[in-house]
Amino acid sequence: MTLTVSDLRAAIDRLVVAMERDFDLLNSADGTLGDGDLGVTLSRGSKAMQEAAPGLPDDLGQALLACAQAFTRTSGSSYGTLMATGLMSMAKALKGRTSAELGEIAGLIAGARDAMQARGKAELGGKTVLDSLDAMAQAAAGLTELTALADAVAQAAASAQVALRDKPATVGRARIFGEKTIGMDDPGMLAMTAIAAAITGRG
Amino acid sequence: MTLTVSDLRAAIDRLVVAMERDFDLLNSADGTLGDGDLGVTLSRGSKAMQEAAPGLPDDLGQALLACAQAFTRTSGSSYGTLMATGLMSMAKALKGRTSAELGEIAGLIAGARDAMQARGKAELGGKTVLDSLDAMAQAAAGLTELTALADAVAQAAASAQVALRDKPATVGRARIFGEKTIGMDDPGMLAMTAIAAAITGRG
């Protein structure tokens, strides 16, 4: 089985619904540790992708580039910039191709993780979205069957969120809360759990 | 029976207690129709008189002048200025004397009323402190016995307040509320009811 731009469109539609649903949840999760805009960032970004969706080309690279630009255009928040960076990395990897194999997913996620790490200069284990992506890439590795892959990716994001919960935040606005953040979910990881669930249809 | 500066001191002490008690009441009565400072004006003014009290000379004119100045020093609110004007008029009338007859009270109140009217350019019947003083002066007229005089003055202020209640305000900040003020007490008349009651020991 392969993935095409129509799968991308369907995933975007599910993402829009999920981000609309989690708007207040993500804003207030971000509000306790930061500036309370994470729901805004994700709902605007996903809606901008949805607006671009009908016009997306079959070239998956070009399509993902347009998605990345939808994010940069609508937001300058850290998360929006990181999402755009991750999408851009996937776009580069798939440039000129109209389909992707399920077996490539793990590598695509890992590539996004690395590009985002280069941009944001955070370390793995620092309780950020990078840790979600790292767990997702590892869980996806070797899987080529849709249900198993989707389950593994969605589950990995959720587990990473719980696994890092008891560490202190080390980057971004949450960092200065230091020890107080122990026991609290990182808003960006919380968001990635919702994103992964929505994209894989496990939302 | 005559009144001397020690009666003035006792009256001031009672006034301070009453104005302290009515602080919030007068502020909020003024707040619904004006700027909410009437309790502040009267509590500060009466306290300033109290501070001046030990040093008041026996000359009632000089003593009342000092009381007037206590008011001008602590407040520029309309009511403070009018009180000072009224006290100043009484001061002029009693200048050089150490006692006043009870039979003079009506004339002193009427004199204060007229001086305050000249200063504030409001008309009688306009639902202001002038109407309280007018009623008090009329009620006091001809009375020379303390209990009767005190009862009449305190009662007149309270009755005037009720009598004017159903007219619209015509001066000061309350004026612009127009017809809406029908049925509402004028804050300055409400204050004069409390002042009259305190001074006469009917509080």
Add this chain to the structure above:
Amino acid sequence: MKKILNNPADYVDEMLEGLCAAHPEFYRLVGETKRAVARATPGPKGKVGIVSGGGSGHLPVFTGYVGPGLLDACAIGDVFASPSAEQMADAIRVADQGAGVLRLYGNYGGDIMNFDMAGDLVDFDDIRCTTVVLADDVASAPPTEAAKRRGVAGMVYAFKIAGAAAEAGHDLDTVTRVAQKAADACRSVGAALSSCTVPQAGKPTFHIAEDEMEMGMGIHGEPGVWRDKLKTADEIAEEMMDRLLADMPLAAGDRASIMVNSLGATPPEELYILYRVVKRRLEAAGVTIVMPLVGRYATSMEMAGVSFTLCKLDAELEGFLKAPCDCAFWSVK
């Protein structure tokens, strides 16, 4: 809204101490009760003096506008309370350079009574005084009773214009005539969204529900023309412009300045959102906008809300409006 203060009774005295300490190049505290502020460098001998005064809590109004090309001195009352007649007399005496003094202030009962009393006091000093009272708030009385209107932010235009006339060396009668012309050329309207707290009262003066606003409310919480659900910025701006233009119709070719003023807490971001509509309305009427003022020019401490002031200009007023002035809150070059 919470306040940063010490003993509420000291609010105004401490504020004045800090104001003069921060800006000694502009302000100097004078008078026995230290409730009059004068220019650090007095105007030249023979210059007409301009004095204002009123309650505290409106910075930059009144005291902030003491400076070259503006006021010579100002008497400062407690929050929202008139200064005393003695304090006003202090201000008048220090402002006088032998050419007389214009008393220029807002139409409030307490201020009028006290400025009248102050005039009686300085009569002994042979200081000639004139009076111009601002009554620019269209929401506070109908045009037929225009003299009963409250004075609000129109004051700022009157200070600026009269101040420039005095600085230019005109005599007391001319400065008074120009000030009166400026006062007559101003119309204001305000909308309040939340109250402020008078320090000594300790709680908000009035209450407006979270989703309500009041159109035409006064700067001390005096009532307006309606209270209703909070409207959009554009609706608020349109209605305020409707009310101003109905009260002072402008024709194509007219020139006017407009002030979009925050009552305190409302941030400049929101004033600029309103200004889009203000500009569109005036331009649609063929009016040329001269020196628009957008900011905090006349406030009520931390009150949320806005006021608009329209000042119709002829050549004389426009010349004085554009003349230089300087103070800690406003400077025109």
Add this chain to the structure above:
Amino acid sequence: MKKILNNPADYVDEMLEGLCAAHPEFYRLVGETKRAVARATPGPKGKVGIVSGGGSGHLPVFTGYVGPGLLDACAIGDVFASPSAEQMADAIRVADQGAGVLRLYGNYGGDIMNFDMAGDLVDFDDIRCTTVVLADDVASAPPTEAAKRRGVAGMVYAFKIAGAAAEAGHDLDTVTRVAQKAADACRSVGAALSSCTVPQAGKPTFHIAEDEMEMGMGIHGEPGVWRDKLKTADEIAEEMMDRLLADMPLAAGDRASIMVNSLGATPPEELYILYRVVKRRLEAAGVTIVMPLVGRYATSMEMAGVSFTLCKLDAELEGFLKAPCDCAFWSVK
């Protein structure tokens, strides 16, 4: 706190439209998304450009400080959100007069990532860029991790000083060195009393009880060093001065400027009350106060609270601080 707005999604675009309409002599909107503001009259050829950028909701920061002697251009994000890299690139391109561009902004993750990306973009245009990041908030990290501190009102000193250096004709390396020196000379601390509301979120970002305050809280509601009962003005001022002077001890004979800044709703009256203590403390330490700034220089819309920024001066910094500048919110003559 209630806001005056239309569609929350249009808040920033409408604000910028109004800002440029009200002050066309200062500001000009540029870029495809109209999220960069440039000087109405560009600096001369060969002048080093200075660009800043950051989230909206802090007026006069950032955009307000575009003007002669200050910034050349600025990229504007949504409220409290970084502008995009494209918008920053727009600002950098318009600011460049062939002598390179200094990126001068606050230490926030989103801004850093995007300004870095923007640098990659304008590399194609052969524009040389340098970077100075403000990290002046002493409450946000201990001295040992000073580089992790948030950038707050110290920005205003850095804009002013670097802007004067660029205006004086210095090259990019010199302007960058001076900007870094100014950034290193600033220490800030803030205290918040109430939240503000991000228009698109629609409700207050954080909650503080009616009788509480938070010392050291960030300008977006990031946590501080303690939250407790609201203290008196003098206690607040003393503690804030303690924290600043502990972080940057000053010796007798030193010269420094100090900013007493309202976060928005707190009125100037209260800033002046605080300034009394600030002045007393600095004078007691033998420090000469140069050009104190008291007012709204860096805000968070309608947030109540204050910040102090201490800027230690040597002769070079003092000269640039006192040099002329002009914009709609601040002018030095």
